[in-house]
Amino acid sequence: MAGKLDIQQGVVELQHGSGGRATATLLQELFLPAFANPILAAGNDQATLPQFQNRLAITTDSHVIYPLFFPGGNIGSLAVHGTINDLAVGGARPKHLAANFILEEGFPLADLQRIVNHMAEAAIDAGVTVVTGDTKVVERGKGDGVYITTTGVGILDSDTILGADRIRAGDAILVNGTLGDHGIAVMAARPDSGLVTELQSDSQSLHRLTAAMLQACPSIHCMRDPTRGGLAAALNELAHQARVGMRIEESHLPVTAEVRAACELLGFDPVNIANEGKLIAFCSQQHAPALLAAIREHPQGKEAAIIGTVVEDPSCKVSMRTRFGGTRLLEWKWGDPLPRIC
Amino acid sequence: MAGKLDIQQGVVELQHGSGGRATATLLQELFLPAFANPILAAGNDQATLPQFQNRLAITTDSHVIYPLFFPGGNIGSLAVHGTINDLAVGGARPKHLAANFILEEGFPLADLQRIVNHMAEAAIDAGVTVVTGDTKVVERGKGDGVYITTTGVGILDSDTILGADRIRAGDAILVNGTLGDHGIAVMAARPDSGLVTELQSDSQSLHRLTAAMLQACPSIHCMRDPTRGGLAAALNELAHQARVGMRIEESHLPVTAEVRAACELLGFDPVNIANEGKLIAFCSQQHAPALLAAIREHPQGKEAAIIGTVVEDPSCKVSMRTRFGGTRLLEWKWGDPLPRIC
Numbered sequence: 001m002a003g004k005l006d007i008q009q010g011v012v013e014l015q016h017g018s019g020g021r022a023t024a025t026l027l028q029e030l031f032l033p034a035f036a037n038p039i040l041a042a043g044n045d046q047a048t049l050p051q052f053q054n055r056l057a058i059t060t061d062s063h064v065i066y067p068l069f070f071p072g073g074n075i076g077s078l079a080v081h082g083t084i085n086d087l088a089v090g091g092a093r094p095k096h097l098a099a100n101f102i103l104e105e106g107f108p109l110a111d112l113q114r115i116v117n118h119m120a121e122a123a124i125d126a127g128v129t130v131v132t133g134d135t136k137v138v139e140r141g142k143g144d145g146v147y148i149t150t151t152g153v154g155i156l157d158s159d160t161i162l163g164a165d166r167i168r169a170g171d172a173i174l175v176n177g178t179l180g181d182h183g184i185a186v187m188a189a190r191p192d193s194g195l196v197t198e199l200q201s202d203s204q205s206l207h208r209l210t211a212a213m214l215q216a217c218p219s220i221h222c223m224r225d226p227t228r229g230g231l232a233a234a235l236n237e238l239a240h241q242a243r244v245g246m247r248i249e250e251s252h253l254p255v256t257a258e259v260r261a262a263c264e265l266l267g268f269d270p271v272n273i274a275n276e277g278k279l280i281a282f283c284s285q286q287h288a289p290a291l292l293a294a295i296r297e298h299p300q301g302k303e304a305a306i307i308g309t310v311v312e313d314p315s316c317k318v319s320m321r322t323r324f325g326g327t328r329l330l331e332w333k334w335g336d337p338l339p340r341i342c
Numbered sequence: 343m344a345g346k347l348d349i350q351q352g353v354v355e356l357q358h359g360s361g362g363r364a365t366a367t368l369l370q371e372l373f374l375p376a377f378a379n380p381i382l383a384a385g386n387d388q389a390t391l392p393q394f395q396n397r398l399a400i401t402t403d404s405h406v407i408y409p410l411f412f413p414g415g416n417i418g419s420l421a422v423h424g425t426i427n428d429l430a431v432g433g434a435r436p437k438h439l440a441a442n443f444i445l446e447e448g449f450p451l452a453d454l455q456r457i458v459n460h461m462a463e464a465a466i467d468a469g470v471t472v473v474t475g476d477t478k479v480v481e482r483g484k485g486d487g488v489y490i491t492t493t494g495v496g497i498l499d500s501d502t503i504l505g506a507d508r509i510r511a512g513d514a515i516l517v518n519g520t521l522g523d524h525g526i527a528v529m530a531a532r533p534d535s536g537l538v539t540e541l542q543s544d545s546q547s548l549h550r551l552t553a554a555m556l557q558a559c560p561s562i563h564c565m566r567d568p569t570r571g572g573l574a575a576a577l578n579e580l581a582h583q584a585r586v587g588m589r590i591e592e593s594h595l596p597v598t599a600e601v602r603a604a605c606e607l608l609g610f611d612p613v614n615i616a617n618e619g620k621l622i623a624f625c626s627q628q629h630a631p632a633l634l635a636a637i638r639e640h641p642q643g644k645e646a647a648i649i650g651t652v653v654e655d656p657s658c659k660v661s662m663r664t665r666f667g668g669t670r671l672l673e674w675k676w677g678d679p680l681p682r683i684c
Binding site: 026058098100103108109134 | 353401402405449452454477483491
């Protein structure tokens with residue numbers, strides 16, 4: 001990993017929270033050495049706890065999205081969906097949430113009530129309960145309305161062991177639908193964006209889809225939700241963890257006309273834009289058609305596609321064959337073009 | 343509960359994060375109705391999850407303490423101790439932590455490294471591992487250096503069921519040591535406090551003490567750590583949950599000379615000041631001497647004392663017999679005199 005952290009003189013930069021290489025560097029050089037243990041080192045978005053015969057999974061996510069309300073969701077529903085999805089892509093059935101609120105003095109209680117209600121609705125809809133929580137308040141100007149941290153606990157019903165280390169050269173790479181909807185919808189909701197779009201965030205809980213996928217194809221190797229940093233960050237991170245390369249077909253990537261238009265306008269690429277209701281999955285070529293069929297049968301996977309293949313590559317490059325027939329590197333960007341997207 | 347929340351017109355106030363009645367009102371009127379479920383309604387600082395034969399406990403705490411570094415600790419060690427203690431007073435053996443960091447752009451990485459190192463040391467010392475985590479960054483002026491949320495998972499080894507609902511009239515009330523050290527030490531560390539003291543925070547993990555207590559006295563009814571709002575807030579909250587009254591003897595309260603002096607100077611009362619290494623325990627009078635002896639035998643309980651008695655009182659009042667022989671109400675204050683103390 002390039003870009004060594006200057007721990008003596010350096011400061012936290014916005015990009016350290018982007019989900020890109022900057023975040024990975026901060027984790028690798030500052031957090032992981034301090035907390036070193038095998039469960040954390042596994043590098044998954046959720047931890048499997050050995051005390052419970054590997055049947056208990058835990059994951060945690062802080063949400064600092066700006067703005068708090070956006071088309072298709074708000075920080076409350078997002079805080080439920082995001083954490084449920086980290087459990088779901090680990091193969092766990094979400095059961096309980098812990099919820100923490102850091103509130104800024106002066107934040108309207110009516111807005112807090114709306115957020116909490118949406119959170120509760122999302123939890124009920126997903127069949128999970130908020131079993132514990134905490135609330136802190138900071139002075140005006142020391143927060144931004146509300147930050148929510150949700151920690152999820154889930155049960156691993158399936159015997160399938162999922163993880164980056166199970167990805168193999170030759171694997172097919174699948175996605176359950178269109179890319180970049182969340183990032184563009186949130187960006188358009190920012191007062192200064194100048195962007196007008198009908199687009200809604202794809203924020204949703206994916207655990208029913210992942211359960212259907214695991215039932216149809218128990219030999220899935222790995223799943224991941226491409227949030228901050230989008231598809232490109234998720235694929236690059238997995239490629240490094242699995243010590244493989246990946247080849248993506250741009251023409252196979254599901255992208256709505258609205259996202260494509262917004263990206264062209266802004267000079268972005270949909271592969272770098274955050275999603276909150278999407279997952280990527282890896283399985284052998286042999287099982288890929290059945291898995292694709294199972295995803296497409298599900299309401300959350302109608303636009304699913306096989307988007308590429310895992311290849312042997314000790315340099316762990318992710319490349320994309322463009323619609324024009326050329327090939328370009330799907331770069332692991334240092335940051336996210338849109339900070340505070342989740 | 344008095345002080346109805348004006349959800350339509352009201353805003354978040356600093357006192358809503360104080361651990362006093364303001365916090366309880368926000369929970370009762372806004373959060374609990376939305377997330378209604380029996381585990382949350384139990385009103386403990388940790389949740390026991392039924393899927394695992396009640397052997398799994400989970401708790402969560404956000405830490406927004408100011409300043410980040412103070413005599414006897416910092417936000418990193420505090421974030422470990424605070425969450426471990428919520429598990430410990432629930433009778434659970436802490437096993438794993440999830441750690442979330444909300445970082446402010448511009449925060450020195452060297453300070454972050456120090457905090458993370460102290461956190462890792464506190465975790466190793468307590469025998470817990472940080473198994474998962476998340477890092478977000480917000481713009482300059484939207485945070486205050488670093489906020490840390492820790493979620494803890496523990497195992498309930500003992501068959502003892504602890505909870506406010508097990509407190510009975512006649513129970514003895516015990517504390518393991520001096521009150522108010524944390525709050526006064528942190529306050530003195532604030533640049534504008536004008537307070538000079540040698541005092542250190544009592545921030546420490548109490549799970550070894552609670553294990554020794556449960557072994558010596560398996561019939562403990564309830565334990566709680568008196569953090570935000572101090573002893574008075576913890577006792578009042580428990581009195582309301584248990585529908586009982588409590589009578590405290592001021593002359594039995596362990597308080598250091600430094601805390602007493604600082605409180606006299608500032609017009610505070612040690613019973614309202616936060617602790618981060620103290621617990622209160624309830625047991626029958628019959629078992630109280632053995633429990634007190636067990637606490638005093640432990641390095642974290644040398645100054646333990648029996649401080650009062652639970653009484654029948656449908657109005658749930660907590661009163662204190664003062665050193666001068668009078669009796670006064672140990673008020674459940676609306677807020678904490680010191681915001682952002684944990």
